[in-house]
Amino acid sequence: MADEAADCAVTLAPDRRRVDETLGEFVHRRLRHAIMTGRIPPGRALTIRGLASALDVSAMPVREAMRRLVAERALESLDNRRVRVAPMTPARFAALLETRVLLEREAALRALPHVDNAALAQLRILDAADDAAVAAGDIGRAIEANFAFHRAFYILAPADALTPLIESLWLQIGPFMRAALEDLTLHYHADRHAEALAAIEARNPAALAAAIEADIRDGIGHLANSGALLAA
């Protein structure tokens, strides 16, 4: 009898369905966005019927989207067959952070030789969009823009095998990025994207790896020692 939309507390952006996008893909994209921008509280059980009514679609596309998100580790499936955003623990957070550093440093190094002028220009545009979102205080858009910058860079490597794995890590850390950015905007922080872009332009692998690692650690690393993890 309870309002299922309120029960799931999912207030999704009124995104419109794209052409040639199936309903299942649309639902997946909206849920993915909601998870990565911290709109779904960790620990709370999500139900197929609840999300279906909240999204005003039938159960079938929601089922497929949830199954896919579980496979991508954005959601976890409990033994009771309940599905939720996995709660964070300090140990898991540390493991995800170190894994991000390991994979993204390598992905950056693999992409570096394949950056041409057009790609560099595109990266500057994405970085500017990120800066604009941060300046506007739109944390959800800032999170998306930050990942879009990293992604556009990494996929420049031919036969890239790392980016899909990295995106899984993003989905696992995503729910806690909002707290990280809310905290981050209170302090001054170096513009690690600018450092990365400079290293790319200079074709300097060591400086690039350092900038990527610093970007990751600056963004979320300080959360490991704060109480924000358990509160989120």
Next chain:
Amino acid sequence: MADEAADCAVTLAPDRRRVDETLGEFVHRRLRHAIMTGRIPPGRALTIRGLASALDVSAMPVREAMRRLVAERALESLDNRRVRVAPMTPARFAALLETRVLLEREAALRALPHVDNAALAQLRILDAADDAAVAAGDIGRAIEANFAFHRAFYILAPADALTPLIESLWLQIGPFMRAALEDLTLHYHADRHAEALAAIEARNPAALAAAIEADIRDGIGHLANSGALLAA
């Protein structure tokens, strides 16, 4: 009109459904096994109805299993909405190989401090099972046993974030492992698992990393320079 089971050429092992395993999980496990042991030819389109009739289940569990396998990168979904095992290219193979080395070396180093006597004994059992499968010429079982050995080791690390990513890489390389092992059994090869176990027992990180890397490269690395990739 064509015989759909033959059309899909999926002759799955007559595995029995486990208790408390849903039909969808059962189908996923069988398809996963079939893919990883090279039983499904890359490039051929898989259909829901074809697999459903081959497995003698309805379409629904197959749909979910295929979706999940696409998310795990065991299968790829084309723009035409056809689903297949991704064909291999030399560039993709090289990327997957280097990524395996990067991730598994790190996973081994993270697991090393958490190996106790019981775990070491278990690893020896799994290694023996692998040796037995190789000796018996059962390539499918040897592939599974090899991965089981690596997996049991890596998951010893608390809050392990790497193993799910590594398993995705295994699923992508899996379809070509059969050719690798058929080739490998023709030659002498060092027992890298034994070297790894010795390094674990000696608590020697450098030797362990070297053994893991050598194990991976020995097993499949030589395929990169052979014509087996395109033939498979």
Next chain:
DNA sequence: GCTTACATATTGTGATCACCTAAGCCCCCT
């Protein structure tokens, strides 16, 4: 002979329903 248009068959997508398990709830008993 090769291409193109059309008709047919196949397949993925989405909706709906039945069933069964699991969780929540209340009442009763101690």
Next chain:
DNA sequence: AGGGGGCTTAGGTGATCACAATATGTAAGC
């Protein structure tokens, strides 16, 4: 008053159906 047992309800699983998009096979036309 607290704990245990049965009842009620909710939710996941699996099956089936309708529809739209895609592929395939055929035949006509250049």
